[in-house]
Amino acid sequence: xxxxxxxxxxxxxxxxxxxxxxxxxxxxxxxxxxxxxxxxxxxxxxxxxxxxxxxxxxxxxxxxxxxxxxxxxxxxxxxxxxxxxxxxxxxxxxxxxxxxxxxxxxxxxxxxxxxxxxxxxxxxxxxxxxxxxxxxxxxxxxxxxxxxxxxxxxxxxxxxxxxxxxxxxxxxxxxxxxxxxxxxxxxxxxxxxxxxxxxxxxxxxxxxxxxxxxxxxxxxxxxxxxxxxxxxxxxxxxxxxxxxxxxxxxxxxxxxxxxxxxxxxxxxxxxxxxxxxxxxxxxxxxxxxxxxxxxxxxxxxxxxxxxxxxxxxxxxxxxxxxxxxxxxxxxxxxxxxxxxxxxxxxxxxxxxxxxxxxxxxxxxxxxxxxxxxxxxxxxxxxxxxxxxxxxxxxxxxxxxxxxxxxxxxxxxxxxxxxxxxxxxxxxxxxxxxxxxxxxxxxxxxxxxxxxxxxxxxxxxxxxxxxxxxxxxxxxxxxxx
Amino acid sequence: xxxxxxxxxxxxxxxxxxxxxxxxxxxxxxxxxxxxxxxxxxxxxxxxxxxxxxxxxxxxxxxxxxxxxxxxxxxxxxxxxxxxxxxxxxxxxxxxxxxxxxxxxxxxxxxxxxxxxxxxxxxxxxxxxxxxxxxxxxxxxxxxxxxxxxxxxxxxxxxxxxxxxxxxxxxxxxxxxxxxxxxxxxxxxxxxxxxxxxxxxxxxxxxxxxxxxxxxxxxxxxxxxxxxxxxxxxxx
Numbered sequence: 001x002x003x004x005x006x007x008x009x010x011x012x013x014x015x016x017x018x019x020x021x022x023x024x025x026x027x028x029x030x031x032x033x034x035x036x037x038x039x040x041x042x043x044x045x046x047x048x049x050x051x052x053x054x055x056x057x058x059x060x061x062x063x064x065x066x067x068x069x070x071x072x073x074x075x076x077x078x079x080x081x082x083x084x085x086x087x088x089x090x091x092x093x094x095x096x097x098x099x100x101x102x103x104x105x106x107x108x109x110x111x112x113x114x115x116x117x118x119x120x121x122x123x124x125x126x127x128x129x130x131x132x133x134x135x136x137x138x139x140x141x142x143x144x145x146x147x148x149x150x151x152x153x154x155x156x157x158x159x160x161x162x163x164x165x166x167x168x169x170x171x172x173x174x175x176x177x178x179x180x181x182x183x184x185x186x187x188x189x190x191x192x193x194x195x196x197x198x199x200x201x202x203x204x205x206x207x208x209x210x211x212x213x214x215x216x217x218x219x220x221x222x223x224x225x226x227x228x229x230x231x232x233x234x235x236x237x238x239x240x241x242x243x244x245x246x247x248x249x250x251x252x253x254x255x256x257x258x259x260x261x262x263x264x265x266x267x268x269x270x271x272x273x274x275x276x277x278x279x280x281x282x283x284x285x286x287x288x289x290x291x292x293x294x295x296x297x298x299x300x301x302x303x304x305x306x307x308x309x310x311x312x313x314x315x316x317x318x319x320x321x322x323x324x325x326x327x328x329x330x331x332x333x334x335x336x337x338x339x340x341x342x343x344x345x346x347x348x349x350x351x352x353x354x355x356x357x358x359x360x361x362x363x364x365x366x367x368x369x370x371x372x373x374x375x376x377x378x379x380x381x382x383x384x385x386x387x388x389x390x391x392x393x394x395x396x397x398x399x400x401x402x403x404x405x406x407x408x409x410x411x412x413x414x415x416x417x418x419x420x421x422x423x424x425x426x427x428x429x430x431x432x433x434x435x436x437x438x439x440x441x442x443x444x445x446x447x448x449x450x451x452x453x454x455x456x457x458x459x460x461x462x463x464x465x466x467x468x469x470x471x472x473x474x475x476x477x478x479x480x
Numbered sequence: 481x482x483x484x485x486x487x488x489x490x491x492x493x494x495x496x497x498x499x500x501x502x503x504x505x506x507x508x509x510x511x512x513x514x515x516x517x518x519x520x521x522x523x524x525x526x527x528x529x530x531x532x533x534x535x536x537x538x539x540x541x542x543x544x545x546x547x548x549x550x551x552x553x554x555x556x557x558x559x560x561x562x563x564x565x566x567x568x569x570x571x572x573x574x575x576x577x578x579x580x581x582x583x584x585x586x587x588x589x590x591x592x593x594x595x596x597x598x599x600x601x602x603x604x605x606x607x608x609x610x611x612x613x614x615x616x617x618x619x620x621x622x623x624x625x626x627x628x629x630x631x632x633x634x635x636x637x638x639x640x641x642x643x644x645x646x647x648x649x650x651x652x653x654x655x656x657x658x659x660x661x662x663x664x665x666x667x668x669x670x671x672x673x674x675x676x677x678x679x680x681x682x683x684x685x686x687x688x689x690x691x692x693x694x695x696x697x698x699x700x701x702x703x704x705x706x707x708x709x710x711x712x713x714x715x716x
Contacts, residue, residue, distance in 0.1 A: 024693070031694040045531045052528045065501045065509050066518045074674065084494035136700060137691035155691055163692055187689060187697040194701065199609060214522050215676045225687040225702025228642045232679070243497070248518070249525035254660040258531070268548070269625040271685040272702070277676035284632060285585075286606040286639040287678045297497045304504025 003352060004336030008359035011334035021331050024157050028150075032322035035266025036373070046262065053259045054376040056252045057313035060244075061304070067213045067246045068295070074216025078278030080291040088118035091296045095120060095205065095238060098292055099129050102236045104202035110220060110227035111135035112207030113151055113316060114240045114296055116338045117351070120205070131205075132197045134226035136190055143170045149332030151339065152264050152318040157331045160186070194226070204230035204288070208241035209315070210256060211293070214249040217277040218293065221260060223270050231276055237288040239276070242296045244312040250275075256315060259375035263317040299350050307386040311346050313376040320370035320380060326363050335360060342370035346383040354391050361387035422459045429455040522674075527661040534624040534658035538714040541623040545656045546710065548626025552685040553698070555707040565711055566596040569648060572707055573600075573613065578646065583607055584615040587635035589650060607639035614640030614703075618651040618683075619670065620663035625684055628708065629663045631670075632679035641681050647703035649683070653714035 004011060015021055040046045060067055072082045085091035091114075099107060107124060109115065109131055121142070124131040133142040137154035141147065143166045148154030155163070164180045167189055180186055206227050208218040218239045220227045231237045247253050261267040280287030303309055321327045321341030332340035337348040337357065345360040361384035370380045392402065411418045456463070502509045536544065546556045559568045573580050583603040584590050593602060607614055616636045618628040628649055632638040641647055657663055660682075671677060687702030698704055 027694040031690075043531060043533070045529055048529055049531075056528070062505065063514055063518050064505065065498055065507065066515055068498070068501070070518060070522060078676070084497055086493045086496055090493055134701065135691070136689045140691070153691060153694070156694070158692075160693055183692045183695045184697050186692060187700060191699065191701055195609065198701075213518075214525060214674055217676055217680075223687070224689045224691075224700035225642050226700065228638070228681070229701055232638055232642065243501070248521050250664040251525050251527050251661055254664070255528040257660070265690070268552075269627055269682070269684040271552075271683065271688055273627075273682035273684075275676060275680040275682075277678060277680075280678050281633070283634050284678055285634055285637045287632060295497075297500070301497060301500035301504055304501060305506060306504075309504075 003356060005348060005352065005357045005360055007336060008334060008363060011336055012330040012363075015330040015334045020159055020162065021157055024159050025328055025331055028153075028156060028322060029328050032266065032318075036263060036319060036322070037266075039262035039266040039268060042268070043258075043262065046259070049255060049258050050375050050377065053256050053315075054313060056247060056255060057244075057315075057376050058310075060246050060248065061309065061312050064243065064246065064304070067248065068243065071211055071213040071216060071246055074213065075278070075291075075293055076216075078216050078291075080216065080278040080293060083292060083294045085294055085296045085298070087298050088296075091118045091240065091294050091298070092120060092123040094294050095240065096123060096127050096129075098236065098238055099124070099203050100127070102203050102290070104129050104236070106130045106132060106197065106201045107203045107205055108132050108134050108197055108201035108230045108234065109138070110204070110206035110222070110230040111138050111154070112205070112240055113148075113338065114207050114242055115205065116148060117298065118240070118296065120240070132194070132201065134194050134198065134224075134230055135222075136187065136224060136226075139190060139194065140166060143167075147333070147338065149340065150318060150321055151316050151341075151343075157333060198229045198233050201230075201234045203236045203238060204232075204234040205238045205240065206231050208239050208245050208293075209260065210247050210253050211241055211245045212248075212250060212253055212275070213246055215275075215277055217275045219253060220272075220274050220276075221257070221270050222272050222274075223265075223267075225272055228272055228274055231274075232287060235288055236290045236292070237276065237279075238292045238294065240294045240296060242298065243300050244314075260315055260317055263319040263373065263375040303350055308346065308350060308383055310378055311343075311350070311383060313378055314343055314347075315376060316343075317375055319373040319375065323369040323373045325365055325367060325369075330363075335363065342380045342384070343378075346378075346380055346387065349387050354387055354394065358391050361385070361391070419459065419461055423462060426455045426459050427457060430457045525664075525673075527659070530659045530661060531624055534622070536623075536658060538654070538656070541658050542653050542656045542710060542714045544658075545621055545623040545626055548623065549685075549708055550626075552626060554626070554685055555705065557707065557709045559709050559711045560713060562592050562711060563595065565592050565650065565709065566599050568709060569615070570599050572648070572709075576646070576705070578612055582613045582615045582648065583611050583640060583644065585617075585634055585636045585640065587617045589617040589652075590615075606637040607643035609643055611640075611644040613646045613648060614644035615648045615650070616640050618649050618708075619655060620666045621651050621656045622660045622663050623656060623658050624660070627660070628681075628683045629667070630681045630683065631667070631677040632681075633677055638679045638681060641683065642687075642702045645699075645703060646705045646707070647683075647686070648707045648709065650709045650711055653710050653712040656710070656714065 075082050083094045121131045133139045140155040149157040209221045210219040261270045279291040327341040339347045349357040581601040618630050620629040686706040687700045688698050689700035690696045
């Protein structure tokens with residue numbers, strides 16, 4: 001996809017004045033948050049399970065090299081293939097060569113953020129292989145040639161009437177007078193159209209929520225059943241997954257499943273959770289003949305041993321997006337990267353480099369809700385702070401804020417001078433009427449929307465001192 | 481030729497990734513302690529915290545299983561005896577205005593249908609896109625979320641779970657457990673430790689989507705309805 005993270009400010013401004021988007025985003029603010037809260041309330045052990053989930057992922061990351069070897073061994077033993085990809089280009093080449101070998105013309109796809117990350121659809125199209133997204137949300141945005149605006153609800157930025165318009169254009173072979181005025185009719189039409197694609201596909205590509213070292217299985221979690229039809233019907237099944245998806249055992253996967261759906265959609269469990277291991281067995285009447293796993297690194301191994309290692313615990317539930325006031329205000333596309341919201345603000349600088357994603361760690365109020373709801377306790381605000389520090393330390397940080405912060409630090413480190421300066425500033429500003437403060441020359445971005453409070457004539461510390469002295473004086477009077 | 485080049489390339493990618501992972505972790509990879517920790521964990525899979533709601537007597541768990549399924553919009557039919565299964569399935573088809581035709585695999589559980597020839601038209605093998613009803617046997621169920629566990633194979637082809645418009649699932653009340661972990665233990669008992677059938681489906685409801693305006697609609701790509709027949713009465 002085209003990365004527009006550097007235009008975050010412009011993107012956000014546009015998003016805030018887009019009435020369609022603002023209407024769609026209202027669904028995020030209520031739906032996801034209330035459903036998660038209800039699911040949490042219904043399971044008293046939820047927070048204890050989150051602690052365990054975080055511990056499982058931490059354990060895997062600490063032993064990642066060994067778990068990767070064990071997992072690979074089990075996949076090979078079950079008749080599957082494992083391919084390793086250092087970066088997006090290698091992953092695309094591997095998928096393309098498997099598709100070519102299978103003589104693929106049509107490829108069905110389950111929802112996969114790693115596929116978005118490596119730009120797989122464009123590569124398939126360039127090779128004359130037709131990718132068909134089968135998750136309803138992904139299908140809709142594929143028709144619109146957009147990218148997902150949310151990691152679990154790709155079309156959350158759209159409203160029903162927009163989707164009706166897209167279906168009328170894309171499904172021109174259907175009678176134009178048909179009724180598409182209600183959501184179930186749109187879902188029914190997508191079901192009919194995509195059913196043909198499921199049956200025609202030569203290769204099915206899915207992501208993985210988890211890879212299990214004990215058994216060599218890949219796990220997908222869905223509600224629609226599209227991922228299952230994708231991996232069950234074609235002759236070849238390709239799984240694309242990043243390294244950190246590994247978990248040790250079926251028991252560990254079970255613990256993570258207990259927090260995943262509840263954190264994501266507020267469901268106790270999604271309709272379908274599917275464990276796939278190798279190709280079909282000799283006696284099986286259905287299932288793919290070939291099973292390939294593409295293991296993608298793409299910068300993850302570089303996060304090990306750094307401030308960002310804990311980000312590898314992420315299970316992509318989307319809770320941090322759903323609870324983020326910035327995400328709720330501007331939506332996912334404003335971030336201009338594959339992964340939006342707080343988790344994206346930490347991951348994207350790693351994937352693209354901080355210079356191309358410098359605004360993202362700033363796209364936060366630091367309210368801390370993302371960390372509070374994270375099922376694996378990732379300290380997202382702190383990691384954003386680390387990225388800010390790195391960017392600030394680098395040459396490309398803007399000169400003006402750098403200079404201003406240096407000046408502020410000069411005073412802040414010298415208590416006496418700082419007190420003198422702030423007192424002088426306060427006295428000066430308090431001389432002006434409030435209406436004049438409404439347009440401060442260096443803070444237009446702030447004053448365009450708010451009137452700053454009139455500064456106190458005496459700074460806080462001076463007031464505090466006076467108060468303490470007064471208290472002491474009264475105390476002496478009483479006891480004296 | 482092209483295949484050979486790509487194979488060589490991925491072998492070196494594997495080495496490069498492993499080297500980066502080990503460098504980042506600050507390990508060599510051959511430390512016996514680390515490997516031992518992993519192997520012990522994989523050879524002796526241990527349950528983590530099991531929620532209280534997954535505990536109880538068998539009758540309590542069956543009841544909870546039924547409630548959880550029904551809360552998710554799944555139809556539940558209790559059938560007292562094995563002998564009563566064919567009529568219960570036929571009656572459900574009639575109630576839902578469906579033809580008395582089902583497709584099912586070779587699971588020994590389905591022998592019960594041979595006792596009542598003519599009651600249902602039985603089709604075998606993998607699902608056909610035109611099928612209205614697929615019938616499967618779940619080897620286990622977890623009460624904690626009302627989740628069915630189904631294993632692929634000739635006994636229960638996985639396509640039956642997804643292609644037909646309606647999915648009927650039979651489960652023995654004795655196979656209803658509290659937690660997912662107990663279901664895995666049962667699976668290991670059937671296939672052996674670390675061995676999985678090609679596909680294991682955990683099914684907790686019918687196909688659904690909320691991708692348009694977060695409005696839930698049933699029957700996205702898979703079955704529009706799920707009906708579970710709990711057979712037999714669970715004893716302690």
